[in-house]
Amino acid sequence: MTLDKSAAAYWSANLRIIGICLVIWALVSFGFAILLRPLLAMLPITIGGTDLGFWFAQQGSMITFVILIFYYTWYMNRLDRKFGVEEE
Amino acid sequence: MDQFTLNLIVVGATFALYIGIAIWARAGTTSEYYAASRGVNPIVNGAATAADWMSAASFISMAGLIAFVGYGNSSFLMGWTGGYVLLALLLAPYLRKFGRFTVPEFIGDRFYSTTARIVAVICLLVISITYVIGQMTGAGVAFSRFLEVQNTTGLLIASTVVFIYAVLGGMKGITYTQLAQYCVLITAYTIPAVFISLQLTGNPVPPLGLFSTHAESGLPLLSKLDQVLTELGFHDYTGHHASKLNMFLFTMSLMVGTAGLPHVIIRFFTVPKVADARKSAGWALVFISLLYLTAPAVGAMAKLNIITTIYPDGTAEEPIRYDDKPDWMENWAQTGLLSFEDKNDDGRIQYYNDRSEEFAPIAEARGWEGNEIVTFNQDILVLANPEIAQLPGWVLALIAAGGLAAALSTAAGLLLAISSAISHDLLKSVFMPKITDKQELLYARISMAFAIALATWLGLNPPGFAAQVVALAFGLAAATLFPALMMGIFSKKMNTQGAVTGMLVGLIATLLYIFTYLGWFFIPGTNMLPNEPDYWLFGISPLSFGAVGAILNFASAVVVMKMTKAPPPEIQDLVESIRVPRGAGTAVDH
Numbered sequence: 001m002t003l004d005k006s007a008a009a010y011w012s013a014n015l016r017i018i019g020i021c022l023v024i025w026a027l028v029s030f031g032f033a034i035l036l037r038p039l040l041a042m043l044p045i046t047i048g049g050t051d052l053g054f055w056f057a058q059q060g061s062m063i064t065f066v067i068l069i070f071y072y073t074w075y076m077n078r079l080d081r082k083f084g085v086e087e088e
Numbered sequence: 089m090d091q092f093t094l095n096l097i098v099v100g101a102t103f104a105l106y107i108g109i110a111i112w113a114r115a116g117t118t119s120e121y122y123a124a125s126r127g128v129n130p131i132v133n134g135a136a137t138a139a140d141w142m143s144a145a146s147f148i149s150m151a152g153l154i155a156f157v158g159y160g161n162s163s164f165l166m167g168w169t170g171g172y173v174l175l176a177l178l179l180a181p182y183l184r185k186f187g188r189f190t191v192p193e194f195i196g197d198r199f200y201s202t203t204a205r206i207v208a209v210i211c212l213l214v215i216s217i218t219y220v221i222g223q224m225t226g227a228g229v230a231f232s233r234f235l236e237v238q239n240t241t242g243l244l245i246a247s248t249v250v251f252i253y254a255v256l257g258g259m260k261g262i263t264y265t266q267l268a269q270y271c272v273l274i275t276a277y278t279i280p281a282v283f284i285s286l287q288l289t290g291n292p293v294p295p296l297g298l299f300s301t302h303a304e305s306g307l308p309l310l311s312k313l314d315q316v317l318t319e320l321g322f323h324d325y326t327g328h329h330a331s332k333l334n335m336f337l338f339t340m341s342l343m344v345g346t347a348g349l350p351h352v353i354i355r356f357f358t359v360p361k362v363a364d365a366r367k368s369a370g371w372a373l374v375f376i377s378l379l380y381l382t383a384p385a386v387g388a389m390a391k392l393n394i395i396t397t398i399y400p401d402g403t404a405e406e407p408i409r410y411d412d413k414p415d416w417m418e419n420w421a422q423t424g425l426l427s428f429e430d431k432n433d434d435g436r437i438q439y440y441n442d443r444s445e446e447f448a449p450i451a452e453a454r455g456w457e458g459n460e461i462v463t464f465n466q467d468i469l470v471l472a473n474p475e476i477a478q479l480p481g482w483v484l485a486l487i488a489a490g491g492l493a494a495a496l497s498t499a500a501g502l503l504l505a506i507s508s509a510i511s512h513d514l515l516k517s518v519f520m521p522k523i524t525d526k527q528e529l530l531y532a533r534i535s536m537a538f539a540i541a542l543a544t545w546l547g548l549n550p551p552g553f554a555a556q557v558v559a560l561a562f563g564l565a566a567a568t569l570f571p572a573l574m575m576g577i578f579s580k581k582m583n584t585q586g587a588v589t590g591m592l593v594g595l596i597a598t599l600l601y602i603f604t605y606l607g608w609f610f611i612p613g614t615n616m617l618p619n620e621p622d623y624w625l626f627g628i629s630p631l632s633f634g635a636v637g638a639i640l641n642f643a644s645a646v647v648v649m650k651m652t653k654a655p656p657p658e659i660q661d662l663v664e665s666i667r668v669p670r671g672a673g674t675a676v677d678h
Contacts (some may be wrong), residue, residue, distance in 0.1 A: 029170050030339065035336065043605060048300060048310050049311035049312075049314075050308070050310045054159055058298070059384075063381075065373060066374055072177055076363070077363055080669050084670075085229060086363060
């Protein structure tokens with residue numbers, strides 16, 4: 001029973017981190033680069049002569065994606081060990 | 089030594105390398121043939137995935153695709169990279185844990201149904217075959233452009249090379265040739281990019297150069313580009329000039345579609361562990377980003393460079409004379425990718441947007457009678473770069489080898505996905521389950537040969553919709569396989585009925601929407617509505633429909649699931665087991 005509980009807890013911890021990562025994933029791409037671009041443009045920040053939203057569309061979102069995957073990998077390796085489900 | 093000989097030597101050397109690798113990495117078992125014995129280092133797999141992923145279109149056309157539209161086409165950059173986040177978080181580790189060989193195999197086992205497996209095979213074949221047509225035509229074009237052979241000859245050479253290493257080595261051979269192909273293509277792409285960036289901005293790193301100062305004018309590069317474009321009646325580069333909803337949905341369709349492409353997913357079956365599958369997706373995205381961060385920089389810089397070449401004294405002054413145009417323009421005019429027409433007979437090249445009504449009075453006042461660069465193929469921005477930057481001939485030869493590497497690596501990955509679906513999912517599982525491993529390996533090779541023959545034939549007789557097919561493949565992958573795979577992992581209760589309904593609804597809805605605007609089976613003239621924004625449902629372009637198809641798939645699957653029987657307990661246990669990494673080693677090879 002304790003093992004089952006642990007499996008359920010492992011899965012919900014995984015779902016939580018997936019959720020957080022996907023919120024950031026959507027925020028930088030659909031948010032900053034597309035829908036929120038006009039809002040971001042109101043900030044007094046320019047990059048290379050243009051607004052932050054343009055940078056997110058052409059570079060920022062991709063860089064964030066790479067960081068997200070490596071962060072998730074690192075987090076999950078730690079979680080796997082914590083719950084004793086890592087590979088032998 | 090002339091350019092042609094140089095191209096032959098460099099391309100020939102890379103081909104010899106690929107074939108050498110294939111002989112070294114011969115496959116002896118089905119495990120080697122389908123999944124490279126699951127012994128591929130995750131970083132190597134990342135590079136192989138990057139080559140698998142980046143097609144001739146990424147290599148040759150993407151910079152131009154972005155440069156000719158500007159901000160609006162950032163969808164391609166975000167869409168084609170954001171999908172890897174979905175792969176790493178939602179699919180790759182679990183599918184690796186499941187430890188089988190093909191995508192339909194997972195769907196068939198998870199939904200305990202041969203019907204589900206066959207529906208998945210149909211989706212896979214539609215997706216991968218439409219995708220491979222574009223690759224084969226791309227390879228043919230690349231050959232004819234660089235090696236001065238006929239399109240047909242080029243295509244046949246490409247097929248022969250792929251035939252040798254794919255039939256011989258299977259996944260194992262393909263993996264290591266893709267690694268070599270990645271090295272070739274990224275080197276070829278980066279060298280001219282560094283030089284054009286240095287030339288325009290003084291910064292040797294192209295992605296940084298894009299956001300730095302244009303050396304000649306002292307303005308930020310992008311401001312300068314916006315300025316010259318608007319002065320010639322074009323849209324500014326950084327502004328947005330289309331529907332936000334469409335951009336949102338198009339980006340989403342590309343992302344979800346990327347994560348659902350079978351030839352990309354099967355690459356993650358080749359790594360030893362679940363943790364490696366996650367890590368490998370990260371490395372794949374690093375390797376892809378090296379090119380995708382460079383491409384928009386190359387596009388913007390090449391575009392600015394061409395405009396300032398045509399207007400050496402600024403857009404307010406007279407453009408360059410025909411007699412004074414640089415040699416590279418002359419060279420590429422011979423290929424037909426560039427063409428000029430002196431419409432007002434003044435001996436100068438006027439390049440401007442002659443479709444802009446606001447700009448028409450200005451053009452008239454200056455005595456211009458139309459845009460005189462009649463053909464301006466977007467591929468020029470990549471292909472002509474070495475000459476624009478006055479780089480030695482071997483760089484151009486390297487571009488040739490890089491373009492071919494990109495086309496061959498993607499074609500090989502797709503062909504493996506197609507042939508393994510035929511030999512493993514149809515022959516072994518449905519029609520002749522009693523065959524031995526050795527026999528299945530033989531059938532896998534025969535299927536591969538058959539897939540190559542089919543792809544070559546389709547490449548020689550393209551159905552006339554080459555441009556649309558790749559977008560169709562993404563839309564269908566998003567609407568069919570991705571939701572089925574995701575629900576198979578994240579919902580214990582999802583059953584056969586739900587999954588099959590979802591895939592069929594996604595497939596049919598997406599096909600219907602695309603055919604409505606692009607014609608039944610893309611036959612021109614058979615479309616029921618004109619393919620224009622005014623006629624699109626809620627303004628959604630057919631190319632952006634994959635995301636909607638995915639939503640329809642999820643929704644219909646859940647509704648049907650609620651009305652039908654829950655999956656048997658052993659299937660729910662199976663889902664439990666794929667959610668934890670432990671035991672992946674024992675799940676290998678059944």
